[in-house]
Amino acid sequence: MTTAAPTLRRQLSTPQAPPSLFPYNPGSLLSVQDLSLDGLNQLLTRATELETMDPVERDRILFKRRVALLFYEPSTRTRTSFELAAKALGADTTLVSNLSSSIDKGESLKDTGLTLRALGAEAIILRHNSSGAAWLLEEATRLPVLNAGDGMHEHPTQALLDLRTILARLRPGVTTVDEKTLEGVTVAIVGDIFHSRVARSDMLLLPRLGASVLLCGPRELLPDLAAKAGPGIEIDRDFANALRRSQAVIMLRIQSERLAGLQLDQDEYRESYQLTGPRLASFAPEAIVLHPGPIIRGLEITAGVADGFQSVILDQVRNGVAIRMAVVERALTTAQKGTRA
């Protein structure tokens, strides 16, 4: 038996991971990375068109088409805005939630998806507590699947509405985006990054338009390797510093349902990372403040800041409906073109 340390380092040429087959359905939106810049522009343009369209005319776009909302986690904003968006286009929606369905009896996600398909669903909007659930559902059903949040992974429509909100405030009048649209803009994402699907979608989307993303939070909620998630991402754990450098600040809730036993000292957290009026006034008096909700007033953000003039939180909610109209329309009209083999 040889025990000598390796002296010879050969060039390794073992195989690369194969290219992804996802999304199987061109109407799906699983990740912000599914969208090309062209695709992104089409969605942003269409969101504006649909928002301003005559409601009667809009109602005919997806008249009587069937959209299922499959929700394994509670949701206010996302569920309601997806539902309003689909209905505004004339689609019929049906809500299946884990609390009032056979999911409770142990039906698998695959079987639930196939059942919805057999019932005539033409697209499924999925909110699920497991990362990757949208990929599983899409592979099983081959329907257009809209990821409305999968575990700690992604929430692509939230990133799109965040983008729309940031553009409206920081780049007013811009109608098409490219790699340089947000050059010179720094967006801080603050708080529970590790458990946040919003953070992951935002940090993968915004740098593609030239923005710098600054992640800020304690080590338990923001591991160092987050900086390696993609290009244009940096970690700055000093909140004051992060605020000073940013034109937009996205505050995140501590996801108590995903802490998995992690103990956090809330007083210490407030001390270091709560966005307060004085902090905002001293370090980022010009910045806009975003929050994907739900807000826990008095923890990550004070009521004064949430309701203050720098807050664009309700703009985000409004933008959510516009973005989701465009995304739902894309789901049902792209698949129609029959790119499915």
Place this chain on the structure above:
Amino acid sequence: MSDLVIRGGHLLDPAAGVDAPKDIFLKAGRVADIAAPGKLKGTNGAEVIDAAGLTVAPGLIDMHVHLREPGFAHKETIVTGTACAAAGGFTSVAAMPNTRPVNDSPDTVRWMQSPDRGAVVRVFPIAAATRGSKGEAINDYAALKSAGAIAVSDDGLPILKDGIMREALAAAARVGLCVIQHAEDTRMTVGGSMNQGPASFRLGLRGMPAEAEVSIVERDIRLVSELRDARVHLHVAHLSTAGALAAVRQARRNGLRVTCEVAPHHFLLTDEHVGFYNTNAKMCPPLRSAADRDAMIEGILDGVVDAIATDHAPHAQHEKEVEFQNAPNGILGLETALGLSLRWLHKEMKLPMGRIISLLSAQPAALLGMKGRGTLAVGSFADVVIFDPKAEWTYKVTETRSKSKNTPFNDWPMLGKVRWTISEGRIAFTGQA
């Protein structure tokens, strides 16, 4: 059983130092004679296998498989699992005890080896190291050994308590068995479903740090050195991290009897192969970083790695078609180990074929103290694999003999096609040219 003559092949028997054209006579389940081509005598009436252009090697030995019987026959049975083994060129498999019931009794050990199970190659049960594999109280190793257990392990679970592990190592050493450790500090992997790294962060999955493996391997090595008994033998199952490999290398340099195995998926794949939640790339230990993967190859090339073992772990399709974090750990391995090893370690990395055969036969036989296996010296068991060393082919899981289909190697190119597998003189598998 009829006698067999293997004629015209190239005998590659690293343990015996043979790498030459030879004819082989198998009689009554043993190797009866070996001679230069055309020189065998007294073989009248024997069936002849024409091995022209083929390599004849000792039947392969997989020291780490899950045959799922008793208890999980919907995933695999001893019949289907050993059929997979034969198709992959294996004539001996060591079966892990995480069955239902856990194989922690002489009765279960005997049940698994009973002819009624219908095994087509030899099954060597590995008995549980602790009662119910709960890590609390060690089993009666002498009784398990005399029933046929070849080693002890709580695979799937680690033996976490220092005192229990020390006791297991000492007790196993007294009866001449090795303790095979699944090295994972489960206190560090709670909720984890893949390697901890940039990929797990990106996918929003909780990670299993490399440190969880390294720390247990280091702890075990410390226990071995404290026992100061040359008979103590620690074997690290499915080693997957550079850190653990370094610890084994150092232990060996210090003269300790610490050995390890590496699975093909750990020397070929990285955590990037998880792709978008491919549950057929989920196993424990998980696919690691590229640096860890490279370290596995270096360990194989420089000899620290003692064996290639597959950790063949079938799961039914419906069990794998679930959310990634809920999917069970494990992938198939028996049918692809030789083809992958030859394709990548031999063809790409230029490791001599004899070294690969040794890692898949003589070396695991030596680790487990198997007498008369892992070599084709006269008098050994007639365990033989005959393969076409030049045949390139593509693995299709639709053609698997397993009950399950959970492999990340579907459609992968393979080198070396098994044409015959002979287990103790019986033809257990015949493959297409």
